[in-house]
Amino acid sequence: MKKRLSALLLTLAFLMVVLLTSCGEAAGGNDQVTPPDITTPSLNHENEIDEPPPPVQLDPPRPPEPEPPNPPEPPNPPPPDPTQRRIAITFDDGPSVWTSRILDRVENRDDVRLTFYVIGNRLHNQTNRDILLRAYTMGHEIGNHSYSHRNFSLASTTNAILRNELDQTSNLIYEITGTRPATMRPPFGAFNRNRNYGYPVIIWNMDPQDWRNTATVDQIYQYIVDRATNGSILLLHDIYERTYLAFSRALDTLTERGFEFVTVSELLGLTPGSHWGYYFRSTTHRRYVIAPVFDNQD
Numbered sequence: 001m002k003k004r005l006s007a008l009l010l011t012l013a014f015l016m017v018v019l020l021t022s023c024g025e026a027a028g029g030n031d032q033v034t035p036p037d038i039t040t041p042s043l044n045h046e047n048e049i050d051e052p053p054p055p056v057q058l059d060p061p062r063p064p065e066p067e068p069p070n071p072p073e074p075p076n077p078p079p080p081d082p083t084q085r086r087i088a089i090t091f092d093d094g095p096s097v098w099t100s101r102i103l104d105r106v107e108n109r110d111d112v113r114l115t116f117y118v119i120g121n122r123l124h125n126q127t128n129r130d131i132l133l134r135a136y137t138m139g140h141e142i143g144n145h146s147y148s149h150r151n152f153s154l155a156s157t158t159n160a161i162l163r164n165e166l167d168q169t170s171n172l173i174y175e176i177t178g179t180r181p182a183t184m185r186p187p188f189g190a191f192n193r194n195r196n197y198g199y200p201v202i203i204w205n206m207d208p209q210d211w212r213n214t215a216t217v218d219q220i221y222q223y224i225v226d227r228a229t230n231g232s233i234l235l236l237h238d239i240y241e242r243t244y245l246a247f248s249r250a251l252d253t254l255t256e257r258g259f260e261f262v263t264v265s266e267l268l269g270l271t272p273g274s275h276w277g278y279y280f281r282s283t284t285h286r287r288y289v290i291a292p293v294f295d296n297q298d
């Protein structure tokens, strides 16, 4: 019995030696592989494809949670004709008595088309409704500026609230003019790029801050005439006398310089009801001017 055991152990030991030796040969064999000919580098790129996958790392460090992807950016609209001087002057937060004065000012100017971003809760008042209808009939664009001037970028502004804010105003505008607004301007210019507002979101690239109590007519006027460039969208508020006065002066100066006064939709080539999805990133200004309408409504 003992003899058979020791014979078995001997056989096992022998097998192990053979195994170890053959491993050593295989390892040594690699050393003898002819080194690649470095004077004639291989141009065969198929080798790159056949490379084995990199070794799997155990417990790799966890990367930070990726940011939600931004929606794809469609190409910018074609650049405007450099010989043109077109500007879209927009007024937010009306209508008001100053809207009437602005309309009086451009009454005989068929070449001047403005854009008014109106607040829905101002459209229950008959005087304001008349002003809105007058602006629309004169050929100006009426845009949606929410119902109660709510901040659209806050998480507390749920989709239901958002839709209500925009729909109520759209319905009121439709009731008065028979046409729904084609564009929207979010109150405070605050919006979230990944959120669907159902309208092209129109911001601006010229902001003379006419809403500040300290703003003077001269300052607002000077800002406008110093910075007006082709393709600009100017933000003003038709609820201040100073804004009306500065606009009135700037209109003459810009007219002398050959500016054309167009609505936002005209400036950007929007057609009513079109499903429009451009980002327009002005090349001469740092701000986004417009966000797209997304396909998905929710």
Ligand SMILES: [Zn+2]
Pocket: 092, 093, 145, 149, 187, 188
């Ligand atoms: Zn506003």
